[in-house]
Amino acid sequence: MVYTKEVEVGGKIISIEYGRYARQSNAAVMVRCGDTMVFVAVTAAAEAREGIDFFPLSVEYREKAFAAGKFPGGFFKREGKPTEKEVLSSRLIDRPIRPLFAKGFQNETQIIASVYSFDGDNDGDVLAAIGASAALTISDIPFLEPIAEVRVGRINGEFIVNPTHKEIAESDIELTVAGTESSIMMVEGESTEVSEADLLEALKIAHVDIKKIVAMQNEFRAECGKEKMVVQPAEIDSELLNAVNELAHDKYKELVSTVLAKKERSQKNSELNAEVLAALEEKFPDQESTIKTILHDLEKDLMRKQILENGNRLDGRNTTEIRPITIEVGILPRVHGSALFTRGETQSLTTLTLGTKSDEQIIDGLMEEYKKRFILHYNFPPFSVGETGRFGFTGRREIGHGNLAERALKCMMPEESKFPYSIRINSDILESNGSSSMATVCAGSLALMDGGAPIESGIAGIAMGLIKEDDSFAVLSDISGNEDHLGDMDFKVAGTEKGITAFQMDIKIQGISYEIMEKALAQAKEGRTHILAKMAEALPASRESISTHAPTLLFTKVKVEKIGAVIGPGGKVIQGIQKEFGVDVSIEDDGTVNIAGNNKEMAQKAKEYIKLLVAEPEVGKTYNAVIKKVADFGAFAEFMPGNQGLIHISQLDIKRVDKVSDVVKEGDEIRVKLIKIDDQGRKNLSRKAVMEAELKNENNSEVTENPEN
Numbered sequence: 002m003v004y005t006k007e008v009e010v011g012g013k014i015i016s017i018e019y020g021r022y023a024r025q026s027n028a029a030v031m032v033r034c035g036d037t038m039v040f041v042a043v044t045a046a047a048e049a050r051e052g053i054d055f056f057p058l059s060v061e062y063r064e065k066a067f068a069a070g071k072f073p074g075g076f077f078k079r080e081g082k083p084t085e086k087e088v089l090s091s092r093l094i095d096r097p098i099r100p101l102f103a104k105g106f107q108n109e110t111q112i113i114a115s116v117y118s119f120d121g122d123n124d125g126d127v128l129a130a131i132g133a134s135a136a137l138t139i140s141d142i143p144f145l146e147p148i149a150e151v152r153v154g155r156i157n158g159e160f161i162v163n164p165t166h167k168e169i170a171e172s173d174i175e176l177t178v179a180g181t182e183s184s185i186m187m188v189e190g191e192s193t194e195v196s197e198a199d200l201l202e203a204l205k206i207a208h209v210d211i212k213k214i215v216a217m218q219n220e221f222r223a224e225c226g227k228e229k230m231v232v233q234p235a236e237i238d239s240e241l242l243n244a245v246n247e248l249a250h251d252k253y254k255e256l257v258s259t260v261l262a263k264k265e266r267s268q269k270n271s272e273l274n275a276e277v278l279a280a281l282e283e284k285f286p287d288q289e290s291t292i293k294t295i296l297h298d299l300e301k302d303l304m305r306k307q308i309l310e311n312g313n314r315l316d317g318r319n320t321t322e323i324r325p326i327t328i329e330v331g332i333l334p335r336v337h338g339s340a341l342f343t344r345g346e347t348q349s350l351t352t353l354t355l356g357t358k359s360d361e362q363i364i365d366g367l368m369e370e371y372k373k374r375f376i377l378h379y380n381f382p383p384f385s386v387g388e389t390g391r392f393g394f395t396g397r398r399e400i401g402h403g404n405l406a407e408r409a410l411k412c413m414m415p416e417e418s419k420f421p422y423s424i425r426i427n428s429d430i431l432e433s434n435g436s437s438s439m440a441t442v443c444a445g446s447l448a449l450m451d452g453g454a455p456i457e458s459g460i461a462g463i464a465m466g467l468i469k470e471d472d473s474f475a476v477l478s479d480i481s482g483n484e485d486h487l488g489d490m491d492f493k494v495a496g497t498e499k500g501i502t503a504f505q506m507d508i509k510i511q512g513i514s515y516e517i518m519e520k521a522l523a524q525a526k527e528g529r530t531h532i533l534a535k536m537a538e539a540l541p542a543s544r545e546s547i548s549t550h551a552p553t554l555l556f557t558k559v560k561v562e563k564i565g566a567v568i569g570p571g572g573k574v575i576q577g578i579q580k581e582f583g584v585d586v587s588i589e590d591d592g593t594v595n596i597a598g599n600n601k602e603m604a605q606k607a608k609e610y611i612k613l614l615v616a617e618p619e620v621g622k623t624y625n626a627v628i629k630k631v632a633d634f635g636a637f638a639e640f641m642p643g644n645q646g647l648i649h650i651s652q653l654d655i656k657r658v659d660k661v662s663d664v665v666k667e668g669d670e671i672r673v674k675l676i677k678i679d680d681q682g683r684k685n686l687s688r689k690a691v692m693e694a695e696l697k698n699e700n701n702s703e704v705t706e707n708p709e710n
Contacts, residue, residue: 103145
């Protein structure tokens, strides 16, 4: 039997259909809005995996090229590894649903979402998240409660739920919000220096429609939902629990109240764990994994209790304090801009590279192909946390963190008309103990300023945490790695002194209140202001000039009908210019010619050559010419690219010339004057006229210098 439900969101109908597709999965649905249709299937293993201490959930989102009536790019004409957009969309599904599975459920679970039809207006990512929740809600998988996800934009002060791509481009806020019936679970987005109040208003508007979509899923479950799997949480032997607590409680209590560096704390924890394991090995054999779990939970409980009761954190800070910050700029001599930003035990070495039009990144997907001139790459090598590991493969976390930092900086990028460079920021995390993506925002802003990019102000980022037990809670500024791991929230906020430019929130509990979010945003603003002040001490404004190692960019404009003359047959002319002058040349459809080269003098010569190439010869004007051919009656010279003229023997010199080769030969460079263009377009040149003018100028100069003569 086929079941269908629909709800109106943002003036559009979202429908969910169940029972038609993929009936061997635990559940599968087709979600539709407009002519965009996303298929989502959820499947879970019948038994839990043994020997693991985590929930093995995987989420895959794919955009099929055929959905937009396109062929995939590349040689094989088949979709390959997921694009950055697909990776980011997978994360938008994964993050809000992961905390909502029953505790103790460790059956391998997979969610696969595929866009099967795309109308060009309605994005498939939020529909996929709704589909994942609906399928989980209907299925027998122990999913606690449904979530919904919407996107919010704002144009001229008016909020729009699930805006089209065109409306997003015009918005000053663009955020994706996921939540349950009672609270917000995830936020991600960007904005143009908006206030904290505006962001909260957007979240509240999003939640209205989230509740409607959640209600639809609950109706679905009542009609066709399956009975949920029963999860039996692992029971811990009370005797073992007491034994571990007796050995470790007081020692862990002392550890969490002692200020230690990350590496030292890790070592002390390892030593205590080894001590407890050794003491209990004989009495409780084969219980190593359980003992480690008890010790982890003990540290977590004691750390959280200390913060809630005393306001003291593991590194000795209070709840609002920012770790010490050091900043160095311009430390790499040959890059176009650089910054080393260190906050506590988190460090980013970030570089700026300025490029040409040809360095823009081409983005291909379901939408029409477009180009990006600003790119940010984030790298998290294993040594940054003192570990070894796989190196060279860009993981989903790196893509997600890089995208967040890119969005934070993007709105402050100078317009192409004012700063026509392609821009690449590369952040290498050299140390990490919390909030490396926000360190990337700070370091990226400083590298841009060090490289002379005319950004209006610095941009800083900060990560906020949360410890919540029942009605008691504490919001933590600038969280460390342990506070992220053992806490309940990771809320990253980036922006300028004027307002917020990017944000991302993930939580590990079933939602948080607006009261907590409002406090977190206010506290984040205080922290951001503090960090911006530190950045201003190191580099108060962008440098007045760019690096001498950056390419020189010059521009000129040609008539549209003259573009072909610059390109030449088969690109022969433009390729010749690039080879001769060592430059890169590109031409826009409106006739704008972009010239880029490492040698400023050669770039200028290329510009002058192109101007001559499209210029019309003017009678009476003097030109630099090159002799191309010598004849008995005169010489032929090229005086403009593609323009040759005859210098008659009588026009070669002031004095009589008996033989042309006595005066010029092929390859000579001379100055000539265009004296005539006949009815057939033939051009007559004169070297004699130039010489006479020069002689006249010399005589006039002598008269001026010696007035008595």
